Amino acid sequence: MIITIDESYRYKRDLTEQQLFAVVEQNTPDSIKTPLFPQDEPNAFTFQLDKELIERLSLWEWFRNYAKEAQVSTAGIRGPQNILYPWDTRFPINQIGIILATLGKSLVANENTSRKQVEKIAGCEVRYNSQKYVEYIARIQAAQGIRTYVPQSFGTLPIWMASFLIFILDLDGGEHVTSSHSVSTKNATKDLNDQGSQYLPEESMQFVNKIEEILKTAEMEGYTIQFSAATDEHIDFERLDELHDGVQLYIGYLKGGVASDANLKLIRAMNPFIVVDCVGGCMYRPMRAIFERLGIANAVRWLHVEADPLYHNIGKLDQNPKTGETEFYDLGCDFSILDVVKSTDYATKLKSQPVGTIIEATDPDGDRLIVCEIEDASRAETLEDLGVDFLDLGDDRLLTIYTPNQAFLMLMDFYAKQLKTSGLWEDHPRFMIKTTPSALAWDQWGESNDVNVINVPVGFKEIAAIMKKIERQLADAPDAPVVVQDVYGETISLGVQPRLIFAGEESGGMITGPEELIQSQGGRTAIAMREKSAGESMVLVTALAAHCKQANISLSDYLAAVFAESQISATCDVREDITYYNESEPNPEKLRAAKREGEAKRDKNDLFFLGIAIALREGKIDMEQARVLLSDALPSLDFTTLEDVRFVGDGSYLKFHDKCVEVRKSGTDAKTKAYASGSDKQECRKFAKAFGEASGELTELYTEQIGQNYLGDVENKARQIYDAFQLGF
Numbered sequence: 050m051i052i053t054i055d056e057s058y059r060y061k062r063d064l065t066e067q068q069l070f071a072v073v074e075q076n077t078p079d080s081i082k083t084p085l086f087p088q089d090e091p092n093a094f095t096f097q098l099d100k101e102l103i104e105r106l107s108l109w110e111w112f113r114n115y116a117k118e119a120q121v122s123t124a125g126i127r128g129p130q131n132i133l134y135p136w137d138t139r140f141p142i143n144q145i146g147i148i149l150a151t152l153g154k155s156l157v158a159n160e161n162t163s164r165k166q167v168e169k170i171a172g173c174e175v176r177y178n179s180q181k182y183v184e185y186i187a188r189i190q191a192a193q194g195i196r197t198y199v200p201q202s203f204g205t206l207p208i209w210m211a212s213f214l215i216f217i218l219d220l221d222g223g224e225h226v227t228s229s230h231s232v233s234t235k236n237a238t239k240d241l242n243d244q245g246s247q248y249l250p251e252e253s254m255q256f257v258n259k260i261e262e263i264l265k266t267a268e269m270e271g272y273t274i275q276f277s278a279a280t281d282e283h284i285d286f287e288r289l290d291e292l293h294d295g296v297q298l299y300i301g302y303l304k305g306g307v308a309s310d311a312n313l314k315l316i317r318a319m320n321p322f323i324v325v326d327c328v329g330g331c332m333y334r335p336m337r338a339i340f341e342r343l344g345i346a347n348a349v350r351w352l353h354v355e356a357d358p359l360y361h362n363i364g365k366l367d368q369n370p371k372t373g374e375t376e377f378y379d380l381g382c383d384f385s386i387l388d389v390v391k392s393t394d395y396a397t398k399l400k401s402q403p404v405g406t407i408i409e410a411t412d413p414d415g416d417r418l419i420v421c422e423i424e425d426a427s428r429a430e431t432l433e434d435l436g437v438d439f440l441d442l443g444d445d446r447l448l449t450i451y452t453p454n455q456a457f458l459m460l461m462d463f464y465a466k467q468l469k470t471s472g473l474w475e476d477h478p479r480f481m482i483k484t485t486p487s488a489l490a491w492d493q494w495g496e497s498n499d500v501n502v503i504n505v506p507v508g509f510k511e512i513a514a515i516m517k518k519i520e521r522q523l524a525d526a527p528d529a530p531v532v533v534q535d536v537y538g539e540t541i542s543l544g545v546q547p548r549l550i551f552a553g554e555e556s557g558g559m560i561t562g563p564e565e566l567i568q569s570q571g572g573r574t575a576i577a578m579r580e581k582s583a584g585e586s587m588v589l590v591t592a593l594a595a596h597c598k599q600a601n602i603s604l605s606d607y608l609a610a611v612f613a614e615s616q617i618s619a620t621c622d623v624r625e626d627i628t629y630y631n632e633s634e635p636n637p638e639k640l641r642a643a644k645r646e647g648e649a650k651r652d653k654n655d656l657f658f659l660g661i662a663i664a665l666r667e668g669k670i671d672m673e674q675a676r677v678l679l680s681d682a683l684p685s686l687d688f689t690t691l692e693d694v695r696f697v698g699d700g701s702y703l704k705f706h707d708k709c710v711e712v713r714k715s716g717t718d719a720k721t722k723a724y725a726s727g728s729d730k731q732e733c734r735k736f737a738k739a740f741g742e743a744s745g746e747l748t749e750l751y752t753e754q755i756g757q758n759y760l761g762d763v764e765n766k767a768r769q770i771y772d773a774f775q776l777g778f
């Protein structure tokens with residue numbers, strides 16, 4: 050069943066897009082509106098790059114910014130684009146940039162391979178120009194002799210499916226055009242290696258260096274970039290079509306884990322009320338097919354099934370929430386941000402859905418999941434006591450919005466209980482991999498349930514890197530205990546033949562590990578897949594929903610039980626996102642200037658806390674001095690229970706007796722993110738907000754005890770600490 054959207058909402062969405070297009074048109078000079086090469090030429094052609102064109106397009110400036118982001122990016126190299134004229138090199142993401150990056154990666158792949166032919170996959174989600182980018186990626190790669198598997202018409206494919214197929218089919222890697230849940234005018238390429246994992250910075254730098262070589266050659270003697278014909282034999286539409294875009298293979302994987310016979314039987318018997326909101330529309334086609342083939346399609350009602358680069362108007366405002374000025378402002382579609390959920394108009398769209406309906410909202414590329422439920426208004430006080438956010442839907446109904454920290458806590462607990470009920474739990478020691486800003490409740494749950502917890506920096510590629518270290522030990526010494534080191538520097542013994550119960554991050558991405566190691570068609574093994582998947586978590590949430598329906602309880606009741614059973618004190622978590630500029634600014638000069646100004650503010654904030662963490666680590670200051678320095682700079686906060694300040698790979702983590710706070714700069718934009726987890730939600734919010742909004746100005750005491758000169762080298766020291774963690778056993 051598809052939940053229909055009324056015409057007035059569609060009209061509002063179309064009006065927003067018209068306004069956006071008009072602003073983009075107004076800010077694009079006529080000199081840029083002519084394409085640099087044929088846009089719809091099906092035959093092979095070439096594009097000549099020379100010194101004059103490099104200067105005219107300011108490609109060295111583009112390259113410097115691209116290279117800078119490649120060194121730190123946590124989620125692909127992303128940025129704004131001209132949605133109407135995508136060859137506009139004034140924006141970070143543009144056709145020429147995509148082409149140069151693809152060519153650089155192709156040359157590196159051909160140099161590094163020992164196979165006769167490199168094989169890759171390419172796909173995209175629903176953003177403006179994405180399918181055309183996939184076409185150019187495939188045609189550039191084909192011209193270099195690389196076989197590229199693509200969906201029909203270069204269509205959409207969730208990123209988790211691309212990652213899964215790379216591993217299972219033993220491909221050499223892939224490209225996915227996506228910018229996750231960020232604003233509609235942004236785009237990016239996520240580079241996937243031969244494991245299906247996102248590139249680590251050192252992998253990205255190989256092709257970045259190759260791009261630099263191309264530009265230098267083009268300046269000296271010119272460089273001919275070749276595009277194959279759209280029908281080139283190296284562009285393979287048939288294989289994915291035969292595999293139904295991977296659906297059947299993925300079902301086999303799910304049945305080895307979360308889609309157990311017990312779960313499927315439970316879902317079919319209870320037929321729970323589930324609404325799947327396919328934000329952007331990319332998830333509808335594959336997930337509908339998966340649910341149908343699992344025999345659980347009757348449990349689902351589908352919302353927002355059409356592919357839409359404007360995300361059905363979700364997150365779109367007509368004024369800047371910070372300045373109050375009238376302008377197009379995009380919040381993106383991250384459902385972990387309450388203001389984004391407010392923009393969905395669920396009060397109207399879900400009006401006919403009864404109390405007890407559970408909503409599973411994905412993001413455009415299908416790797417994140419947010420869980421909500423309709424509850425009776427009489428539950429408001431209980432929800433507040435639990436720290437669960439909710440919105441008024443009218444008619445005495447509330448919409449609860451579970452943070453990924455809360456939802457995933459329920460899922461790991463539910464999955465563990467299933468393994469215990471089936472008698473499998475004791476077959477292996479269990480462990481979890483989580484990012485440092487994720488909930489302290491996860492660590493506490495792990496401690497209560499005899500699950501080792503490995504903390505890593507932000508980014509699923511960091512989780513995948515730990516997986517590979519564990520797998521190497523399993524292969525080299527299958528009868529010996531597996532030992533790893535987390536980002537805190539702690540050595541953790543996982544026992545003999547351990548199994549992953551959960552891996553995830555607070556932003557909404559997770560994966561589980563099956564009992565039997567995953568095996569590719571070529572014989573490679575893995576403890577879990579390399580990319581977070583709303584496809585997998587969606588099946589597990591649906592099973593949890595069926596369990597709750599059978600027990601006649603709400604998700605909030607289940608959460609309260611987890612808190613009590615696992616003696617969790619850190620029941621609350623918050624995140625504050627500080628965005629320093631309007632990411633949807635259509636004028637690229639203003640956009641660059643605003644972003645540079647924002648990055649300076651972001652970096653200043655980061656350096657302030659990083660300086661304390663590194664100085665404490667090196668013994669330049671002691672713990673009491675750290676408390677005094679922080680109290681001096683942030684006098685509204687109480688630091689008497691502060692126990693440690695650590696650099697955790699990409700941010701500063703402050704451990705208190707009763708809570709934890711982390712502040713980190715975004716690796717992809719002019720943003721600061723601050724997180725807090727503890728027993729008091731208001732206290733957590735107070736700390737996260739103060740940390741995120743801190744100016745980073747050095748106090749007299751800070752200058753005296755740490756000093757500006759010392760700060761000049763702390764980023765280099767932090768990089769050395771991160772590199773040592775990456776190289777650790």
